Amino acid sequence: MKDLTTLFTALADPSRLRILNLLFAAGELCVCDIERVLGFTQTKVSRHMRYLRRTRIVRADKRGRWVIYSLRNPETPERALVLAGLRRIIEQAAVARKDRSALDQDIRAGCCVGASLCSNTGGAKPAERKTHRTTTRKG
Amino acid sequence: MKDLTTLFTALADPSRLRILNLLFAAGELCVCDIERVLGFTQTKVSRHMRYLRRTRIVRADKRGRWVIYSLRNPETPERALVLAGLRRIIEQAAVARKDRSALDQDIRAGCCVGASLCSNTGGAKPAERKTHRTTTRKG
DNA sequence: TTGATACATTCGTATATGCGAATGTATTTA
DNA sequence: TAAATACATTCGCATATACGAATGTATCAA
Numbered sequence: 641m642k643d644l645t646t647l648f649t650a651l652a653d654p655s656r657l658r659i660l661n662l663l664f665a666a667g668e669l670c671v672c673d674i675e676r677v678l679g680f681t682q683t684k685v686s687r688h689m690r691y692l693r694r695t696r697i698v699r700a701d702k703r704g705r706w707v708i709y710s711l712r713n714p715e716t717p718e719r720a721l722v723l724a725g726l727r728r729i730i731e732q733a734a735v736a737r738k739d740r741s742a743l744d745q746d747i748r749a750g751c752c753v754g755a756s757l758c759s760n761t762g763g764a765k766p767a768e769r770k771t772h773r774t775t776t777r778k779g
Numbered sequence: 780m781k782d783l784t785t786l787f788t789a790l791a792d793p794s795r796l797r798i799l800n801l802l803f804a805a806g807e808l809c810v811c812d813i814e815r816v817l818g819f820t821q822t823k824v825s826r827h828m829r830y831l832r833r834t835r836i837v838r839a840d841k842r843g844r845w846v847i848y849s850l851r852n853p854e855t856p857e858r859a860l861v862l863a864g865l866r867r868i869i870e871q872a873a874v875a876r877k878d879r880s881a882l883d884q885d886i887r888a889g890c891c892v893g894a895s896l897c898s899n900t901g902g903a904k905p906a907e908r909k910t911h912r913t914t915t916r917k918g
Numbered sequence: 919t920t921g922a923t924a925c926a927t928t929c930g931t932a933t934a935t936g937c938g939a940a941t942g943t944a945t946t947t948a
Numbered sequence: 949t950a951a952a953t954a955c956a957t958t959c960g961c962a963t964a965t966a967c968g969a970a971t972g973t974a975t976c977a978a
Contacts (some may be wrong), residue, residue, distance in 0.1 A: 641872045648791035672828045718867040725860030
């Protein structure tokens with residue numbers, strides 16, 4: 641029961657839903673990718689990722705100086721049902737559509753993690769991520 | 780998006796989940812049924828029912844001096860997925876099991892709405908609901 | 919018409935949650 | 949070693965939410 645309310649609390653925030661939308665689309669992303677695409681501060685992204693991690697919706701993998709977040713497989717078929725429904729609902733939301741095209745442009749411009757997912761570019765490959773473009777922080 | 784966070788906020792509270800669990804089991808219940816079975820105050824039940832009504836998860840029908848709450852059909856297949864997942868998860872929770880047996884006992888004892896659902900009794904029928912046993916209020 | 923019942927709403931308060939600002943930690947580059 | 953980068957955490961504040969107590973509004977019985 642506690643586990644269930646924790647899950648729904650995690651899904652009851654627009655910022656976290658927008659982050660999940662990006663992860664549904666890209667599979668995996670680092671914090672600074674999410675910062676740029678959504679225009680969030682680093683603190684804000686980090687806090688929400690901790691929440692999603694705690695709920696075991698996402699996994700965090702440290703690679704060098706980046707932390708790559710990706711979706712975890714749902715632990716039960718029931719949770720899979722809920723997340724599948726969520727995914728289909730969120731795909732239709734206007735903000736979510738906009739965020740996905742922003743993500744697409746960011747990937748083509750050569751972002752951190754998304755770059756490896758971008759098909760039509762001869763640009764940055766994973767190995768070259770060390771020459772990483774500067775993020776535009778707010779604070 | 781706003782609609783989605785409203786839905787998940789509605790599901791992110793243990794009291795509302797326990798109420799939904801009863802409605803999954805009984806189909807329809809009045810406020811005082813829920814009060815008795817869960818040991819909630821009338822104010823608490825009423826407030827949570829408003830939330831669930833606002834989210835269009837439940838419907839309220841006024842019958843005489845009772846208000847009968849029942850589950851609505853989900854508006855979209857996507858929402859149906861989410862609620863189906865929720866239902867299966869909550870069915871497994873320990874508290875939810877206990878609440879359902881308490882509901883069962885209450886139905887056999889002749890509660891308001893549940894009485895009409897109780898098969899093994901010659902007791903109160905819907906038409907006789909006016910002779911309604913006193914609720915044990917807290918306040 | 920008076921009182922009881924069933925439910926809704928308002929009010930003040932306690933707690934939870936989200937936020938930016940500031941700071942801390944690990945990693946990489948120069 | 950010093951500076952920069954990527955991310956996490958802490959802190960104080962603003963807002964949201966849940967709660968009981970009190971009150972309001974129908975409905976029905978006597």
